[in-house]
Amino acid sequence: MNTLIAFNKPFNVITQFSPHEKYQTLKDFIQLPNFYSAGRLDTDSEGLLLLTNNGKLQSKISSPKFKLPKTYWVQVEGIINQQAINKLRKGVQLKEFHTAPAIVNFLDDPKELWERIPPIRERKTVPTSWVSITISEGKNRQVRRMCATVGFPCLRLVRVQIGKYNLFTHQLPLNDWRYITTQDIYF
Structure with a gap:
């Protein structure tokens, strides 16, 4: 079964x-x-x-190889800009491979998310923002590495969807x- x-x-x-x-x-x-x-x-x-x-x-x-899409809500350090979004959408060069294009969208502060324990580190002088990223590769720490590559380190990563x-x-x-x-x- x-x-x-x-x-x-x-x-x-x-x-x-x-x-x-x-x-x-x-x-x-x-x-x-x-x-x-x-x-x-x-x-x-x-x-x-x-x-x-x-x-x-x-x-x-x-x-x-079966390309099952996985969607992540990602809180990044700083206010992510359109240029970074466009780079993620096209795919970015990581150390050992170039990522496939991703579906990336700005995301309002997701009110439906639970509070993380412990909470993320917060700095009074550095704002944060959220993006939704859908990939189908899933290499080791890929989404975190993609965000860092475009200059917006990941503070919180929540996988919200696999397939449908x-x-x-x-x-x-x-x-x-x-x-x-x-x-x-x-x-």
Whole structure:
């Protein structure tokens, strides 16, 4: 039986089930055997993580060759400008590769987001702004590196959507998980 789980991962949770000396793990939230994350979400990132007990499905969801889009809401240091947005839209050169074009839009302060614990570092003299970035590659820390490359370091990163599954349209609260089907993520 193919089983798929959507989990709204909080900040400072490592995406593994085995114990970790410093961080909470998936096991602190999901007590089901033989489930593994389908893709990564860094410890310092929050939001939607898919897990499955089916190896082929895990590979299909996490593989860039299947081009499953992933959307992130990103809070950056400074007021991001149109020039930086345009660069992100065209793709940027990172150390080892050039990113594919991304869908990037300015984002008003997202009121539907939960408060992060601990909160981001704030500096009184440096404002922040938000963008929505959709990619289908998902290389290691790619969105953070893309933002830094265009001069706007990432302060907070929340994955809000994978494929067509969106945290807010499906009302998945922080720390919660639920069973979903492949039809929930594929267009």
